[in-house]
């Protein structure tokens with residue numbers, strides 16, 4: 001970027017600029033304060049009005065009224081109340097623009113038009129904008145202007161702040177030949193300053209330094225499927241999150257009501273990104289790890305590579321469908337009832353027919369009525385003609401009697417119990433049954449592997465969750481007992497003093513929706529899938545069930561895939577979303593890794609995937625990654641030593657990435673360091689995360705023991721922002737030049 005400081009290194013200029021910017025920011029905060037108080041007053045008024053009219057439930061037109069008010073008054077007040085105090089401040093940018101290249105340049109800074117950009121828009125009492133929301137069209141030049149296409153911008157200024165206080169200014173001069181002489185230019189460029197900052201344990205927003213190609217993906221229309229690709233560290237995740245915030249801004253009614261779901265690879269990843277949206281003032285997005293997509297289950301365990309490959313394969317669809325329709329193991333196989341003077345029996349074959357007929361169109365737990373009817377019909381058929389008199393004269397009367405007998409009732413409860421997906425999945429632990437359901441779609445070895453894995457633990461793995469979800473569609477929910485009275489929602493509940501107490505319409509809707517949740521499937525208006533390259537075909541089926549009508553944002557990098565057959569996973573995605581229009585974006589700059597670290601990682605992946613999409617890493621540190629060799633028995637200790645050194649060299653976090661098998665030993669060593677900045681984690685857990693420094697323990701074993709092999713190692717080698725040390729007992733994994 002062009003950068004010609006006009007007034008460099010002059011402390012008094014810097015002080016004056018800081019003071020002037022602070023004055024404007026103070027004005028914004030004062031205005032927000034007024035808005036907050038007025039929001040709270042309106043809330044109280046609304047409450048009083050509702051009580052006076054004795055309205056417990058708000059009618060549609062009133063909901064609309066509330067909604068308008070939300071947007072106009074509450075939104076700013078409560079969003080600012082919710083912005084994390086520890087986060088960057090409300091106003092972070094300023095544009096100074098002229099009239100364009102056709103007009104003569106401005107002769108003084110005061111002739112330029114200035115515009116402030118912030119996390120939310122705030123207007124003064126005359127309704128003039130004090131700061132515009134970063135998502136508003138007028139803010140676009142802040143992100144899109146470049147030296148060659150400056151969009152009338154002369155100077156772009158990023159304000160670095162801590163809460164409401166401005167602590168630094170970084171300018172980009174976009175039109176050096178058109179800048180008035182008295183226009184101060186300060187700092188070294190906001191992006192580099194931001195990239196060099198120490199990393200903590202949570203991701204930060206990038207709202208002040210979004211780059212032009214990222215901005216295009218963020219603001220892409222919500223239609224169809226938006227695919228955002230790019231190599232490691234190109235900002236795919238952070239762009240996707242800003243996109244969620246943008247969509248809410250651009251069509252709040254649709255997306256708040258319908259809901260936005262963000263799906264990520266692991267609970268650790270969700271914890272890492274969970275502050276980004278609140279820091280942008282958005283709290284209504286659901287964040288779920290792929291192991292948490294089924295209500296009530298939070299799976300974190302990971303299968304070994306072979307088992308995960310079977311569980312994720314599309315072959316499981318038929319197997320699960322057969323299991324969900326089969327006999328209940330250990331249930332009685334004949335029904336015998338003594339009625340009307342005769343013993344009537346339905347044998348195994350006939351029972352199977354009744355079951356199949358009942359399941360023809362209805363999920364199992366919803367088909368109990370059909371099954372009962374079928375049983376009665378079978379019994380009636382076998383009930384001797386000469387006994388069909390009196391109370392047994394017709395089938396209906398016979399049915400009432402027979403289904404009330406203890407023998408029938410006991411049988412039915414065992415033969416047709418309410419089945420949970422969990423219980424049916426357990427049935428797959430029986431290799432004989434599994435073999436039958438697989439009808440040779442699984443090899444005998446695969447049958448053994450899967451059955452043994454299911455038997456081996458009570459805990460469900462992340463891959464199991466997609467299977468449970470699939471089973472859920474075959475089983476259906478058990479019929480819900482009669483609704484509990486009138487479930488009117490008190491729309492005005494909770495309105496009281498204080499901005500934090502104000503419930504927006506959307507929150508009330510969310511609460512009402514939560515109350516109904518048990519009865520309705522989730523169906524989001526927009527679904528955003530991060531690390532999409534890792535979803536197995538079965539997981540794609542689960543995820544697409546969350547948004548049959550949704551628009552989609554899909555983010556991923558095939559070179560980082562841990563699914564053994566990335567083409568199969570991609571084909572599964574394509575088949576689920578092929579009916580939707582697709583727009584693709586590619587991000588090309590790696591903002592995470594130093595150029596030295598990424599050059600090495602790129603070499604490693606190119607050995608296996610010559611066509612991998614490698615971004616440019618622009619930040620040079622002059623520090624190459626280091627490779628240390630030890631005897632196998634000394635590696636854990638060496639990892640501890642490397643971590644201790646790195647803790648001294650970087651200000652932020654240190655990640656020690658190690659296979660699950662070696663992790664306990666390494667964790668013990670790290671515990672002795674007693675520093676919360678260092679963590680041990682597995683290659684799969686490291687997906688999407690980043691650390692100032694990384695120790696990679698036994699890269700060779702990472703390749704051999706992790707799903708995805710070299711691609712998993714590539715993920716690991718692209719987690720460090722500043723320094724990386726590998727500790728090895730072998731070296732043959734090293735590219736020729738580095739070894």
Ligand SMILES: Nc1ncnc2c1ncn2[C@@H]1O[C@H](COP(=O)(O)OP(=O)(O)OP(=O)(O)O)[C@@H](O)[C@H]1O
Nearest residue numbers: 206209210211232233234235236237238591592688
């Ligand atoms: N425009 C930007 N300004 C400042 N920091 C940025 C910008 N874009 C990305 N970053 C930073 O770069 C790092 C990598 O971003 P992110 O994790 O979103 O990348 P990714 O493409 O999802 O990576 P991976 O695929 O390796 O998980 C983060 O620290 C992010 O904050």
